[in-house]
Amino acid sequence: MIEYAISIKFMLAGYTVILAVLALYIISLLIRRRNLKRDLQTLKEIQKKVA
Amino acid sequence: MKPQPIVLKVLNVISVLLFLAALGMVFLYAPLEVTMNYVQKIFYFHIANAWVGMLGFIAAAVAGVVYLVKHDQKWDIVELAAVEISLVFFLIAIAAGSIWARPTWGAYWTWEPRLTTAAILEMVYIAYLLLRQGIDDPDRRARFSAVYTIVGAISVPITFMSIRLFRTIHPVVIGTNTSATTGSFDMTSKMLITMFFALFTFSVIFIDLFWHRIRLGQLAQQVEQLKLEELL
Numbered sequence: 011m012i013e014y015a016i017s018i019k020f021m022l023a024g025y026t027v028i029l030a031v032l033a034l035y036i037i038s039l040l041i042r043r044r045n046l047k048r049d050l051q052t053l054k055e056i057q058k059k060v061a
Numbered sequence: 062m063k064p065q066p067i068v069l070k071v072l073n074v075i076s077v078l079l080f081l082a083a084l085g086m087v088f089l090y091a092p093l094e095v096t097m098n099y100v101q102k103i104f105y106f107h108i109a110n111a112w113v114g115m116l117g118f119i120a121a122a123v124a125g126v127v128y129l130v131k132h133d134q135k136w137d138i139v140e141l142a143a144v145e146i147s148l149v150f151f152l153i154a155i156a157a158g159s160i161w162a163r164p165t166w167g168a169y170w171t172w173e174p175r176l177t178t179a180a181i182l183e184m185v186y187i188a189y190l191l192l193r194q195g196i197d198d199p200d201r202r203a204r205f206s207a208v209y210t211i212v213g214a215i216s217v218p219i220t221f222m223s224i225r226l227f228r229t230i231h232p233v234v235i236g237t238n239t240s241a242t243t244g245s246f247d248m249t250s251k252m253l254i255t256m257f258f259a260l261f262t263f264s265v266i267f268i269d270l271f272w273h274r275i276r277l278g279q280l281a282q283q284v285e286q287l288k289l290e291e292l293l
Contacts, residue, residue, distance in 0.1 A: 017098035
């Protein structure tokens with residue numbers, strides 16, 4: 011039988027990793043979307059100027 | 062970029078609510094396992110992440126087949142989205158599993174069949190992302206990626222079946238454990254309900270993130286096209 015203190019420590023570590031990786035991925039999606047939107051805006055402005 | 066459809070907005074809310082409900086079920090509803098105690102609670106999210114991870118790799122292979130048939134770039138976007146999200150979920154499954162393994166097996170990692178095939182599966186798809194970046198021509202890149210995901214998908218059933226075909230210490234959830242298995246436990250009905258609820262929750266989260274990643278891919282394609290027009 012695994013000791014309670016050790017068991018709780020590893021359970022918390024496990025859920026911290028799960029939540030952290032998920033959160034990091036969602037943040038990365040948001041950052042990439044923001045950057046792409048900015049790029050799209052800039053490219054459209056350049057196209058307008060050229061036209 | 063088109064604004065988020067109302068269905069996607071609803072799906073975002075449902076995903077968050079389901080995630081909170083799944084956490085609640087794991088910690089408040091599912092009973093404590095006698096031998097492993099609290100660390101066994103990792104099981105519910107570990108298995109759910111592995112499930113959606115594998116599901117996504119299969120979805121990527123299906124998208125690859127459709128691309129080869131239709132030669133439409135939108136299927137390349139779908140395929141890439143499926144691989145990327147599956148990599149994240151499968152990484153979580155491996156990391157959480159290895160943390161669970163430390164107090165149960167006495168080691169974070171052991172080169173037994175399930176862990177080895179899972180590590181190979183993850184690396185196969187990391188290589189997919191790296192190799193894709195090396196191809197500039199969108200059509201060639203999409204064709205290569207489609208073939209790669211179809212061939213790569215062979216590692217999914219191998220990983221799934223590894224604990225059923227070989228002598229391993231990794232427990233079998235549905236099926237019979239071998240004498241070498243360490244860390245298996247008898248599932249009560251409450252544990253089973255929690256497991257299926259977690260599987261459902263992560264399936265919904267997967268669909269939600271998949272949709273967002275496809276939209277991101279469409280935006281990236283738009284930017285890439287405009288850049289090409291600028292060069293011409």
